[in-house]
Amino acid sequence: MKFNGSFPYPVLTSENDNYKKSSFETTIEAEKSFGQLYINLKCSLQDKQITELIAEEKAKYALHIECPQTSFRQIYQSEQPNITAKIPDNLLRGKIDVHPFILANVKIEDYTNPNLDDFYQGYPITFEKGNILALGEAVEVVLFEEDEESHNLPSIVTVRRVEKDKVMTVDIDSDQIIIKLPKVEYDQYAINASSRLKETILSVVILPSLVDVFYRIKDNSEDNAEYKWYQVLTRIFEKNNRPLSQVINGTLSPLEAAQMVLQQPLDKAFNEIKKFNETED
Amino acid sequence: MKLKFLSEDTLQDLRANFDFYKEHYYKKDDAWFDEYFSQEGRLFESNIEFERPEFNDDENYMVSDFENVKIIYESLKHLTVSQATQERLWAGLAHIQMRDFVYYRLKNEFNKKNEKRIFSALFYKYNVKRSIFIHIIARLWWVGYMTYDEENKENPYWLTEFFCSADFSARSTIFFSSNFTSNSAVTKGILKALIILRDEGISIKREHFIESTKYLNIAGGAMVLDLLEEDEAKEMVEKRVRKVFGVEFVQV
Numbered sequence: 001m002k003f004n005g006s007f008p009y010p011v012l013t014s015e016n017d018n019y020k021k022s023s024f025e026t027t028i029e030a031e032k033s034f035g036q037l038y039i040n041l042k043c044s045l046q047d048k049q050i051t052e053l054i055a056e057e058k059a060k061y062a063l064h065i066e067c068p069q070t071s072f073r074q075i076y077q078s079e080q081p082n083i084t085a086k087i088p089d090n091l092l093r094g095k096i097d098v099h100p101f102i103l104a105n106v107k108i109e110d111y112t113n114p115n116l117d118d119f120y121q122g123y124p125i126t127f128e129k130g131n132i133l134a135l136g137e138a139v140e141v142v143l144f145e146e147d148e149e150s151h152n153l154p155s156i157v158t159v160r161r162v163e164k165d166k167v168m169t170v171d172i173d174s175d176q177i178i179i180k181l182p183k184v185e186y187d188q189y190a191i192n193a194s195s196r197l198k199e200t201i202l203s204v205v206i207l208p209s210l211v212d213v214f215y216r217i218k219d220n221s222e223d224n225a226e227y228k229w230y231q232v233l234t235r236i237f238e239k240n241n242r243p244l245s246q247v248i249n250g251t252l253s254p255l256e257a258a259q260m261v262l263q264q265p266l267d268k269a270f271n272e273i274k275k276f277n278e279t280e281d
Numbered sequence: 282m283k284l285k286f287l288s289e290d291t292l293q294d295l296r297a298n299f300d301f302y303k304e305h306y307y308k309k310d311d312a313w314f315d316e317y318f319s320q321e322g323r324l325f326e327s328n329i330e331f332e333r334p335e336f337n338d339d340e341n342y343m344v345s346d347f348e349n350v351k352i353i354y355e356s357l358k359h360l361t362v363s364q365a366t367q368e369r370l371w372a373g374l375a376h377i378q379m380r381d382f383v384y385y386r387l388k389n390e391f392n393k394k395n396e397k398r399i400f401s402a403l404f405y406k407y408n409v410k411r412s413i414f415i416h417i418i419a420r421l422w423w424v425g426y427m428t429y430d431e432e433n434k435e436n437p438y439w440l441t442e443f444f445c446s447a448d449f450s451a452r453s454t455i456f457f458s459s460n461f462t463s464n465s466a467v468t469k470g471i472l473k474a475l476i477i478l479r480d481e482g483i484s485i486k487r488e489h490f491i492e493s494t495k496y497l498n499i500a501g502g503a504m505v506l507d508l509l510e511e512d513e514a515k516e517m518v519e520k521r522v523r524k525v526f527g528v529e530f531v532q533v
Binding site: 007008009062064066068069070071072073074075077089090091092093094101103105128129130131132196279 | 293297361362363364365366408409410423426427457460461462463464502503504505506507508509513
């Protein structure tokens with residue numbers, strides 16, 4: 001579901017200027033661990049009136065999670081600004097939409113707020129239960145498919161859409177390697193990631209990201225060691241009889257290492273392109 | 282017995298070459314299917330246990346659809362939803378372990394050589410969410426999953442029975458194409474509202490279903506429907522349908 005940010009009442013969000021001065025900022029992180037997907041929401045609310053409504057339990061922080069493919073749709077609520085949703089990953093597949101909110105928990109009558117834009121001053125507002133008081137930044141999470149037949153795409157990599165960035169970047173400061181794609185590229189990725197060109201897409205998106213990761217672990221391997229992605233990579237290298245330390249000391253180049261982990265991605269991609277062109281003909 | 286999936290390559294081959302293979306479907310050419318699937322690498326066996334159920338083959342689909350929802354959901358209740366979204370599973374069942382059911386349920390389509398419907402009944406023609414309510418076997422499981430009422434211990438399929446009582450194919454796609462019907466409180470609320478009206482003697486038709494989802498869709502533009510309790514969703518829909526179709530409240 002998409003919440004487009006146009007509502008028949010004022011909503012506190014960075015997308016509009018219904019409120020002066022007040023703010024509602026959110027960060028969402030998703031991580032997979034032992035068959036569970038954890039979605040962590042952290043909210044920062046700067047508005048006295050809405051803070052009071054939450055204290056009075058008339059409004060609550062909420063995390064809305066929807067996976068269209070599996071018809072999973074749940075809302076998680078709390079009076080605390082941090083919410084963790086724990087979902088068995090077999091209830092999810094592919095793309096997951098995540099929306100943070102502050103929602104009216106009961107009918108709120110005669111609402112006024114000095115921080116509201118002048119346009120709304122002097123008109124008491126009524127919020128029905130389920131109306132949106134504040135809207136945070138939505139994110140999409142894509143889960144890789146565990147494919148029994150082919151090589152499992154690394155469970156430690158998550159591709160995410162970012163609204164503001166203009167280029168692909170990689171974040172390694174959590175248990176997952178987060179590949180951030182600008183909106184347009186991400187949408188293309190989400191549509192095509194399991195298409196007939198999936199190996200090619202792997203080479204376009206995952207391969208350079210891993211090269212980036214391997215360059216960066218040279219600098220800070222100790223700090224990274226606590227992260228799950230680092231531990232999993234270490235195991236993958238061990239299985240292939242090449243210690244990860246060879247990347248750190250420069251014996252194995254980042255580009256070689258990335259191709260090793262993805263198991264000849266160029267070969268797969270070119271085969272795929274060849275097949276694709278043959279069927280096109 | 283274990284559930285068999287089609288290999289990705291096989292699925293893509295059957296899909297891509299459907300036009301070429303379709304005569305074998307029309308002719309119910311078991312010998313051809315058996316030979317095709319005996320080839321190396323066509324199938325792979327999952328570790329999912331499964332006993333092949335006996336389907337109901339009543340001449341009246343309005344009878345058998347409900348029975349077969351129960352039958353398939355009971356025999357595959359242990360599937361995870363993530364597994365149950367997979368085309369390779371349902372296409373595999375349709376071609377191998379449940380081919381006779383396909384012959385039965387698509388009898389008219391085979392006779393008429395309705396290739397579009399045969400394709401969408403055996404494969405995913407649209408996005409996953411839509412396709413699982415169109416695929417001839419997947420939709421049985423998914424309607425079971427979405428309408429099963431755990432709280433009714435004596436008859437957990439009472440909502441299913443109502444849902445399947447008429448217009449099964451269209452209801453499945455119309456009703457479950459809305460995102461909010463993924464929320465079981467909302468889904469059960471709608472069905473319970475319509476059951477109340479049915480019990481008052483109103484014949485529930487497609488337009489009642491459409492009005493219910495249309496109304497919630499509009500309401501969902503201003504509010505997060507998932508916050509509704511089942512009873513609240515029921516009341517909203519009941520009130521709306523009464524208003525639109527001019528049905529008086531009954532004093533109890």
